[in-house]
Amino acid sequence: MFTSKITKIAVNILIILIAQNIFADDVFDGVSPQLGVVISDDYIEQIDFVVMPSGDGLPGGSGNAVTGKVLYSIHCMACHGPDAKGGINGDLAGGHGTISGPIPKKTVGSYWPYATIIFDYIRRAMPYQLPGTLSNNEVYALTAYILNLNGVIGEDELMNAQTLPKAKMPNSEGFIWAYSPSE
Amino acid sequence: MKETPDNINFAANNGLLDRRFFLKAGLGVGGGLMSASALSSEGKDRFPWMKQPGMPMGQSGPSRFEEHIKREGVGSQPGTTGSGASRTPIEYLDGIITPSRLHFERHHSGIPDIDPAQHRLVIHGLVERPLSFSMESLARYEHVSNIQFLECSGNSGAMISPKPLQRKASNLHGLVSCSEWGGVPLKILLDEAGIKPEGKWIVASGSDAAMMSRSVPIEKIMDDAIIATHQNGEPLRPSNGYPMRLFLPGWEGNACVKWLRTIKVTSGPSMTKDETSKYSDLRDDGIAELFTFPMGVKSVITSPSLSLNLTGPGIYQIKGIAWSGSGKIKSVELSADGGKTWAEALLDEHVLPKALTRFRSAWKWDGTPATIMSRAIDEKGNIQPTREQWFVGRAKNTFYHFNAIQTWGVNTAGEINNVYL
Numbered sequence: 001m002f003t004s005k006i007t008k009i010a011v012n013i014l015i016i017l018i019a020q021n022i023f024a025d026d027v028f029d030g031v032s033p034q035l036g037v038v039i040s041d042d043y044i045e046q047i048d049f050v051v052m053p054s055g056d057g058l059p060g061g062s063g064n065a066v067t068g069k070v071l072y073s074i075h076c077m078a079c080h081g082p083d084a085k086g087g088i089n090g091d092l093a094g095g096h097g098t099i100s101g102p103i104p105k106k107t108v109g110s111y112w113p114y115a116t117i118i119f120d121y122i123r124r125a126m127p128y129q130l131p132g133t134l135s136n137n138e139v140y141a142l143t144a145y146i147l148n149l150n151g152v153i154g155e156d157e158l159m160n161a162q163t164l165p166k167a168k169m170p171n172s173e174g175f176i177w178a179y180s181p182s183e
Numbered sequence: 184m185k186e187t188p189d190n191i192n193f194a195a196n197n198g199l200l201d202r203r204f205f206l207k208a209g210l211g212v213g214g215g216l217m218s219a220s221a222l223s224s225e226g227k228d229r230f231p232w233m234k235q236p237g238m239p240m241g242q243s244g245p246s247r248f249e250e251h252i253k254r255e256g257v258g259s260q261p262g263t264t265g266s267g268a269s270r271t272p273i274e275y276l277d278g279i280i281t282p283s284r285l286h287f288e289r290h291h292s293g294i295p296d297i298d299p300a301q302h303r304l305v306i307h308g309l310v311e312r313p314l315s316f317s318m319e320s321l322a323r324y325e326h327v328s329n330i331q332f333l334e335c336s337g338n339s340g341a342m343i344s345p346k347p348l349q350r351k352a353s354n355l356h357g358l359v360s361c362s363e364w365g366g367v368p369l370k371i372l373l374d375e376a377g378i379k380p381e382g383k384w385i386v387a388s389g390s391d392a393a394m395m396s397r398s399v400p401i402e403k404i405m406d407d408a409i410i411a412t413h414q415n416g417e418p419l420r421p422s423n424g425y426p427m428r429l430f431l432p433g434w435e436g437n438a439c440v441k442w443l444r445t446i447k448v449t450s451g452p453s454m455t456k457d458e459t460s461k462y463s464d465l466r467d468d469g470i471a472e473l474f475t476f477p478m479g480v481k482s483v484i485t486s487p488s489l490s491l492n493l494t495g496p497g498i499y500q501i502k503g504i505a506w507s508g509s510g511k512i513k514s515v516e517l518s519a520d521g522g523k524t525w526a527e528a529l530l531d532e533h534v535l536p537k538a539l540t541r542f543r544s545a546w547k548w549d550g551t552p553a554t555i556m557s558r559a560i561d562e563k564g565n566i567q568p569t570r571e572q573w574f575v576g577r578a579k580n581t582f583y584h585f586n587a588i589q590t591w592g593v594n595t596a597g598e599i600n601n602v603y604l
Binding site: 101102111128 | 260261262263266291292305306307308312313314315316317320321323324325371372374375376383386388392393394395396400402444445447449451453454455456459460463464465468469470471472473474475476578579580581
């Protein structure tokens with residue numbers, strides 16, 4: 001009799017505890033239901049396109065401007081024009097030295113701060129009608145061609161994960177951060 | 184039109200009335216009598232649409248008489264159809280919510296047709312546990328819902344033109360919209376993944392054909408960023424990122440990556456094409472500012488405005504929208520004499536942080552030339568600059584984050600033009 005009463009109290013307390021726990025979860029308050037599925041390194045490799053200015057994220061492969069020039073005429077010239085000037089969609093070369101002048105002319109060569117951005121953007125988005133169809137070697141070669149047109153590298157210089165981040169853009173010192181993390 | 188009392192009090196020069204004029208005057212103002220012909224032409228007292236049952240239920244479009252209210256200035260890069268912008272027709276709207284079908288667009292490689300069953304949000308990089316979330320699992324997380332504006336930082340860029348461009352309010356300032364955005368606070372998902380101490384930024388990438396990407400500091404992400412899945416009560420429209428987008432209250436629209444697929448936690452920004460070559464703000468000393476995220480305090484008079492001409496001297500409602508990426512709108516001031524005298528406008532009831540705020544006032548136009556303008560002030564004390572002030576320190580052809588005061592000129596015929604003072 002006595003023990004059964006104890007058991008009954010214990011069960012009641014247990015029910016209260018469980019109920020409180022359930023209700024605590026019910027009121028979200030930033031609590032996660034923990035439904036994220038852990039993914040593998042292989043899967044991340046497939047979907048990670050991020051390239052950092054340090055070169056972190058650049059894939060294997062390489063190419064130079066000589067190869068890039070041929071690829072450019074096939075995949076890019078229709079929109080960006082011969083020698084990456086005068087096309088219907090923005091110049092990729094020229095405009096050097098105009099950025100601090102009265103009429104700044106922003107091109108890849110005159111304005112962009114890091115060479116890695118060229119690789120990153122071509123790999124993500126170009127050619128416009130068929131993104132994702134170029135090999136990494138081809139993207140490196142096209143990047144090298146754009147850099148060569150802007151006088152950043154020579155036409156035989158091989159661009160790869162090691163050399164590309166070191167290619168110094170003419171306007172690399174032309175930027176400051178408006179955002180400061182302490183804000 | 185009801186006669187105005189002779190002892191009317193003006194709140195500022197050139198006819199600006201007390202902002203509560205309409206409330207004080209009652210409902211009679213602007214009413215007028217229906218013309219006899221409108222009352223009845225054939226039946227005794229029934230319009231044609233009263234003589235038979237109407238259309239079947241389930242219609243969801245606007246009235247056929249309002250079909251001119253659509254996205255304005257739709258334009259794409261040469262050779263493309265989905266790489267450009269369209270604008271919200273702000274001159275035809277009222278209140279603070281932008282109907283989803285009229286929300287502005289800015290895309291970089293078209294609108295992807297995403298199957299939500301196949302879509303995943305992946306969080307990886309400098310985290311303890313790289314995670315993948317399905318739409319189904321995200322639906323079980325805590326959701327928040329807030330009414331907030333979204334503005335492209337290129338909005339109003341045409342205002343840098345040396346001569347004022349004669350364009351409608353939508354074509355000048357229509358890259359801003361306001362919605363009730365619903366979704367999951369990103370902090371919850373990042374806490375689940377576990378940010379490593381060296382994780383200071385994220386790089387967000389979309390699953391459009393351009394894989395549009397932007398870097399965002401972790402402070403903002405952990406503060407009020409959400410994975411938005413809903414807009415004005417319904418799932419996001421494809422043109423606004425279906426099935427999910429990053430939404431950063433008060434920050435430039437370009438950083439609110441649509442069709443969000445991956446979030447990589449990084450030690451610094453990736454310096455993507457958009458955040459460096461496009462959405463950077465060039466100064467007159469040749470140095471460009473990166474990461475100018477918050478949208479400045481701003482207001483626009485949407486009516487009267489170009490194409491919404493005045494039809495004769497008398498009393499008109501001046502109305503418009505104001506917003507600030509720093510918080511709530513504190514006040515909006517109006518001038519009808521080119522900025523010499525100002526009167527405070529009435530704000531609608533819903534004054535919400537980082538949301539469009541509707542302002543109104545009454546104006547008695549006497550038929551002479553006038554210049555009307557609005558100036559917003561936010562709760563942090565930021566004051567909307569004049570056009571002259573805005574240009575100080577900026578390169579001649581930089582146009583992002585234009586938030587200067589806009590002036591509409593009214594001529595004796597009641598026609599409205601975009602004017603510079």
